[in-house]
Amino acid sequence: MRLTSLLVGFVAAVLATTAWAQDVWVSDKRTPGAFAIAGAEILHAEGDFPVVGLAAGDLRDDLGAVLGKAPSLSTGKPSGKTAIIVGTLGRNPLIDGLVRDSKLDVGDLSGAWESFVIAVVDKPAPGLDKALVIVGSDRRGAAFGVYELSRAAGVSPWTWWADVKPQRRKALYVAADARRFGPPSVKYRGIFINDEDWGLQPWAAKTFDPAYGDIGPKTYEKVFQLLLRLKANTLWPAMHEVTKPFNADPANAALADRWGIVMGSSHAEPMLRNNVGEWKAGAEAFNYAANPGGVLDYWRERAKTNGKYESIYTLGMRGIHDSGMVGGGDIDGQRALLEKIITDQRGLIGQHVDPKVETVPQVFTAYKEVLDIYRSGLKIPDDVTLVWPDDNFGYIRQLPNADERKRPGGSGVYYHLSYLGAPLSHLWLSTVPPALVIEEMGRAYDLDARQLWVVNVGDIKPAELGTQLFLDMAWDVDHVRGLGAHGYEEAFARETFGPSQARAIAQILADHHQLNFERKPEHLQWFWGKGSTPRSSPLSVEQANARLARFDALVAKLDTEAARVPAEQRDAWFELVDYPVRDAALANHRFFDAEAFDRLIGERPDEAHARAAKARAADAQIAALTRRFNDEIAGGKWRGIMSVEPADGAWTSFRQRPFAAPAADAAAPRLAPSPAEDEGLIVVEAETADGQGWRRIDGLGRGGASMAAGDVREASTGGAALDYAVKLPAGAWALDLDLLPTFPLNGQTALRLAVSADGGAPVSVAAPRKVSDKAWAQGVTDGRLRVGSGLTLCGGERTVRVTSVDLGVVLDALVLRPAGACGR
Structure with a gap:
């Protein structure tokens, strides 16, 4: 029996939500003084930063996809009557002239961090009747302004990564009044590609870039472009043994610099070093207490090669692969050793990056056991950013106190949408609820953790919604919090699939996240202590049937909306909505129908075998949907990207057991029973x-x-x-x-x-x-x-x-x- 009120929150949220943007400043309707995009050429300066030209090229392609004809792109003088002029303040002579002649008011843009102005200017130059000017305070500000125009024109940030096709328009107009964007809520914002063994790496190696045979420059360029479309600026690259280390190929770092991306490294990889792939002396030698010279030389090499690039240096030390630090002894010894390590690392930065060490971005991530060492009194230089971790499941373990909030280096957060580890991994369907992300990251922001936000996204797919939410929030925290989870889900659906289905899709996503918050599809295995043998769930057959009925109702809604999706959006629909929602439902059917066999085989064998058949059918459907994702969607573009969890026999202590369906002739339960969950509550x-x-x-x-x-x-x-x-x-x-x-x-x-x-x-x-x-x-x-x-x-x-x-x-x-x- 439940005593509850009507759940009106969803309705209230979606009624209050309009478009993703707070105002519609690009539309297919002409307004007084508006700028017509069709027919305008795109101009950027040859002497501007490379990323501005790269973004301008993407804008040309994006507008071509929307209008049916791509505008011309030039670094020369205007050749027509209208132009879209893009550039960085101080690096584009035409824009600088407009500012100097008071034809373009940029306000306090100069010196701002990653900010931009978009304005319509009449008669900007001889022979030019009208221009749309996108001017950035710095190189990324200019690029963000370009991609903001693309997004406002109807091009999703996921146009390539999730095959979201923009709606074709006959015309597009930009409203006349100027708009100022930025600075962002969080200074450094980015993703960590991790646990790439079962998706991104095999896809890159065999499908997207078989000539390279790994995650390399071609793949990373697509990642960099995605980051800029999402107004992010930071990447922690893939780092498992299966992947060639990012900096082992100098082309990767050079390419990141061209795209304006700030490279960092994970909590386990100090000084931009990938220990799993680059440290060759053995795990025991990665010990600063016993081998300080060898380890310091190892770090020095990277400081020398990458000191010319914009980077964030991870300080401190852990083991080779996400393990505890070797050496130091007890916690007091570890604390003293870490303080020595950080002092020496900063010495390298002063020698090879910038003698003004305090101006170089540096972070100390208090992850896992390192948090205990920090809590024991570890002294971190005040200009170093303290990065607080979650518990790998979306709950932030600690946030800065009043004294820590006064530090000039500030604080940040390392968060997870995907995780390989105890008690059970979640690597498959990315079901961390948007409301949890908003709540936890909102707390972090309120307590001034605003210097760096990095989120572990696993293989990127299918974590698109969570990734965009995290990065949209890092850009404009107040706007996302104002929408709330349900409002954001509707905004995402509207931006991706259009207004006609937005509310219905948002309700599907809301139901999906609520059901899987109760139990993730990767956690359909119950255990009663570390190392214990998995048992059946504590749910009765009736309770499990009620859960399955809720999933069935959700799939019915999914089927209704699937029939309405336009043909050109069906790939995106499958990748972003259909596959994760349907497979989560099937994973529950697979588990609970098989469990019903265990519960019923003694007293109702016919019903038990019918449920076993349903479990086998659900397992077959999951396999078929995954084959479709890998082999058919977007013409086979994503072959190798998706693996059902658990994908293989690796890291078995952190992953639920592979599903074993009851055999057709089985006559006994498969799992030991669990204590029953109380009924009659x-x-x-x-x-x-x-x-x-x-x-x-x-x-x-x-x-x-x-x-x-x-x-x-x-x-x-x-x-x-x-x-x-x-x-x-x-x-x-x-x-x-x-x-x-x-x-x-x-x-x-x-x-x-x-x-x-x-x-x-x-x-x-x-x-x-x-x-x-x-x-x-x-x-x-x-x-x-x-x-x-x-x-x-x-x-x-x-x-x-x-x-x-x-x-x-x-x-x-x-x-x-x-x-x-x-x-x-």
């Missing part, structure tokens, strides 16, 4: 109460929304309370709380709140939070922490008050379970 959704100092989060939680305590920018929550009126059947009812598995923001080791019943004294409730323990493992796989309150309520009309103690607590539901007879 009464669940009261947290969002059914409204309390001062609490904030509703739509799209996050098992009931469709949740309640967050306090504003992280405040010193405390002030004891904000939520009050619930509950009518209970006769008997005793134990009260539990379902919390989201977030982390406390105040240095505590537990999430804390207080609960009282019927006006009684409040009882303190604490949920310990320690990464790698059993509670954490179950929390990230279940999408919740169930915490006992210690209170028991008798049947009848009761009141429950939940009071915040710590900032950052997110309440999903009150759960009341039968507890026998009620004593008086």
Whole structure:
């Protein structure tokens, strides 16, 4: 039984949402003073940065795809009556002349970071009647302005990476009033390509660039272009053993510089070094305590070769491949060793990059065990950016305190949309909910973690929605937060597929994210401790059937919308919506239909075998859809990009077991049973109460929304309370709380709140939070922490008050379970 309100959040969000852009400044309707794009040539200066010319070339192709005829592109003098002039302030003589002659007002653009102005100018030069001027404060600002025009004209950032075709237009007009964009909310914004073994690397090696046979310049150029279309500027490149190290081929770094991309490296790869592919002396020798000269020479080489490029240097040290640091001994010794390492690394930067070391971007990422070393008192130079990690499942482990927020180097975040590791990986369908990304990254922004945001996107596909959300938020955090998760989903659908289906597609995406938040398709395996044998789920057949019915209803909506998708968008529809949503549903059918066989084979064998057949059919459908993705979509363009998780027998301790369907003649269960999940629960959704100092989060939680305590920018929550009126059947009812598995923001080791019943004294409730323990493992796989309150309520009309103690607590539901007879 559930006591809940109508889920109105989705409706409210989509009604408030118009287009992705805050105003429609490019349209097919002429307005007074507007600039007509058709017939205009594109001009850029020969002496400008290379990335400006590259972006201008993409603009030519983009406008050609929209209008049916590509404009001409030139670095010479205007040859027609109208022109689109693009360039960097101070690097384009024509633009600089317009500014000097007061024909173009750029305001405070000079010296700004990655900003741009787009303006219509009348009579800009002799013989030129009208121009659309795109001027950037720097090289990336100019490029971002060019791609902003493409996006406003209807060209998706995913035009190449997800085959999103722009709608053809007979004409396009740019509104006359000038627009200023930037600076971005976050200075450095980018992605980390990781765990590329099962998608990007085989696709690049065998399909996209077989002559190179790996992820190389041709592939990276497409990545760089995508980053600029998404107004990102930073890349941590692929780094597994299967891939040739990025800097092993000098063409990669030179190409990144041409595209204006700032190269960095992951938390495990200090000083732009790919240890897995470049360190040749063995893991034991990668020990600064025992071999400082050898390691320092290794780092020195990269500082020399790449010092001329714009880079972000990762400081510190871990093991060869995402493992703990070798040497140092206990935590005190490790801390002292790390401080020595960082001092010596900065010495190399001063020698080979810039003697003003404090002006060179440097980061220290407190990932996994390094966070414990940092918490023990590790001293990091004030100009170095502290990068805070999530727990690999979307929950940020720590954010800067008041003193850390004063540091000139600032803070950043390393986040995950994809992960290979314990307790179970999520590498396949990218189902981290948009609402979780917005909530966690919003907290980070509010606490001034604004210097660098990097997100692990795995193989890029199928993480397109999450990647765009993360980077759109890094560019304009207030706009994305204003939309909310459901508003963003609709904006994404509108921009990608047009307005007629946007709301229906957004509802599909919302349902998809909610269902898979309860259990990811890669986590359909239950375990009861590290190294334990997988068991069946704790759901009864009836409970599992109810979950499958929700997936079936979702697929019915998917089928309805699929029939309406225009032919030219069917590849994009399959890649961005159909494949991830349908396969998530099939993965659940595969698992729970097979589990139903286990549960029913003894008493209802015919029904059991029918369910086994359904499981086998679902498995076959997943395989068929994946073959379609790899072999048919976009004419075979993506051959090798998609693998069903688990893809192979590698890293088995971090991945669920490959699916084994019951044989047609099977007569016994396959898995040992699990403890049954309590039935007869009464669940009261947290969002059914409204309390001062609490904030509703739509799209996050098992009931469709949740309640967050306090504003992280405040010193405390002030004891904000939520009050619930509950009518209970006769008997005793134990009260539990379902919390989201977030982390406390105040240095505590537990999430804390207080609960009282019927006006009684409040009882303190604490949920310990320690990464790698059993509670954490179950929390990230279940999408919740169930915490006992210690209170028991008798049947009848009761009141429950939940009071915040710590900032950052997110309440999903009150759960009341039968507890026998009620004593008086």
